[in-house]
Amino acid sequence: MAEPNVLVERNGRVGVVLMNRPKQLNALSAELMESVVSSLGELDADPGIRAIVLGGSERAFAAGADIAELSAATPVTLYENRRLERWESIRAVRTPIVAAVSGFCLGGGCELAMLCDLIVASEDAKFGQPEINLGVLPGAGGTQRLTRAVGKAIAMDMILTGRMLSAREALAHGLVARVVAREAWLDEAKRAAAEIAEKGPVAVRLAKEAIDQAFETPLAAGVELERRSFFLARASDDAEEGLKAFLEKRKPDFTGR
Ligand code: HXC
Numbered sequence: 001m002a003e004p005n006v007l008v009e010r011n012g013r014v015g016v017v018l019m020n021r022p023k024q025l026n027a028l029s030a031e032l033m034e035s036v037v038s039s040l041g042e043l044d045a046d047p048g049i050r051a052i053v054l055g056g057s058e059r060a061f062a063a064g065a066d067i068a069e070l071s072a073a074t075p076v077t078l079y080e081n082r083r084l085e086r087w088e089s090i091r092a093v094r095t096p097i098v099a100a101v102s103g104f105c106l107g108g109g110c111e112l113a114m115l116c117d118l119i120v121a122s123e124d125a126k127f128g129q130p131e132i133n134l135g136v137l138p139g140a141g142g143t144q145r146l147t148r149a150v151g152k153a154i155a156m157d158m159i160l161t162g163r164m165l166s167a168r169e170a171l172a173h174g175l176v177a178r179v180v181a182r183e184a185w186l187d188e189a190k191r192a193a194a195e196i197a198e199k200g201p202v203a204v205r206l207a208k209e210a211i212d213q214a215f216e217t218p219l220a221a222g223v224e225l226e227r228r229s230f231f232l233a234r235a236s237d238d239a240e241e242g243l244k245a246f247l248e249k250r251k252p253d254f255t256g257r
Contacts, residue, residue, distance in 0.1 A: 006035040008043070013050040013197035014190060015043035015095075018057075025063035026056040028108045030083050032066075036112070037086050044093045047256065050197035050204070052093070053189045054116055055100030056109075058182075061125070064107025067134065087140045090115040091212070094205045096196050100189030101125045101176070106164070111140040114149065117208060119176040120192055121167040122185035127175060128164035148215055149175045200238030201256040 007018040017039045019026040026032070036054070043049045056062055078084070090097070090112075099116035106128045113119050113127075121127075129142045137143065138159065147155040150173040157163055170176045180188040196204060206229040213222050233239055237257040245252035 004035075005029075005032045006039050008039050010043075010046075010049065011190065012194070013048060014193045015046070015049040015052045016190065017043070017052065017054050019055070019062060020057075022057050022059070024066070025060035025104055026109065027064060027066040028062050028112065029066040029069055030081075033083065033087065037089060040090060040093050040097065044095045049095060050199075050201050050256070051193035052095050052097045053100050053186070053193045054097055054112075055186055055189060056102065058102045058122075058185070060104040060109070061099070061101040062106070062109030062112060063104045064109050064130070065140075070134075070136075084140055087112070087115065094208070096193070096204060096208055098189045098193045098196070100186050101127075101167075102182070102185040104128075107131050107138070107142075108140050111138060111142045111145065114141065114145040114175075118178075118192070119170075120178045120180065120185065120189040121170060121176045122182050123167050123179055124182050125167040125170070125176075125179075125185070126164045127158075127167075127170045128162065129159045130162040130164070132160060133162045146175070149173070198254075200233075200236065200242055200252070200254040202236040202238050203233040203242075206233050 003020060005020055007020050009016045017036065019032060019036065021027060021032055040052060043052050097116040099113040099119045101113055101119055102122040102125055104126055105113050107130055110127050110129055129138050129146060131137050143159060154173050167176065167179045171179045178188060210226045210229050213225050238254045241254060242252045
């Protein structure tokens with residue numbers, strides 16, 4: 001039987017999705033992306049799962065869209081099959097997603113990592129948008145999300161020259177949240193996800209949504225959304241429990257209600 005192109009496991013409240021096309025450095029074929037998107041959707045629909053880790057292998061998170069497929073595609077097939085729109089559906093996942101990045105995180109791979117909520121990177125990770133070397137440009141949000149993450153100067157440098165950033169540079173420029181020792185890339189991402197999974201899921205989801213809105217709305221509208229989300233979270237059983245547990249000097253037991 002053929003190896004599955006993603007490996008999915010559940011570690012308690014954390015769902016882990018690992019891309020598994022090692023020979024092609026997890027090049028994101030349509031089939032692989034379909035498995036990634038559907039696995040994330042299934043975990044998101046599972047009330048027992050409160051955080052997700054998405055990773056690749058030690059050598060590569062993903063080296064980009066599958067260049068052989070891209071080369072066989074026509075503008076019309078790209079338009080008609082709507083595959084790139086499926087990538088964007090990852091933003092609709094409400095459960096926080098931690099990208100666990102080791103090795104190459106390039107092109108569509110970097111765009112996929114940026115579709116996640118935070119990135120934990122090995123000190124050896126390399127981030128880049130090298131599409132320009134192929135005569136194209138990022139097509140799954142790279143020009144927009146990278147610019148919002150690192151600012152215009154670094155985004156222009158990376159996208160126009162194809163220059164890769166080391167993990168330390170990516171941390172300094174705000175693309176990644178944590179850089180860890182080479183061997184700890186997956187464990188640390190799982191640890192971050194487990195920390196998130198211990199919090200009240202209602203507040204976590206509302207907070208994720210509010211942070212995302214920071215890139216979509218004017219400041220006053222974003223602050224208004226945050227205030228309403230705060231009131232909504234305050235109405236949850238989780239807030240009753242969290243506030244009471246603090247006053248009673250004990251750990252809260254959140255139910256997600
Ligand atoms: C298909 C790929 C691939 C890719 C690597 N491979 N990247 N196949 N698509 N994106 C394959 C190689 O062909 C090779 O297969 C095997 O993986 C190992 O790669 P090597 O090149 O031999 O490894 P190495 O010398 O270590 O170099 C690693 C690398 C290089 C620097 C990451 O592979 C590389 O530059 N890859 C392409 C990176 C890139 O341009 N990404 C952007 C793609 S366009 P064989 O069979 O020879 O062993 C993109 C557009 C997104 O992402 C648009 C929206 C989706």
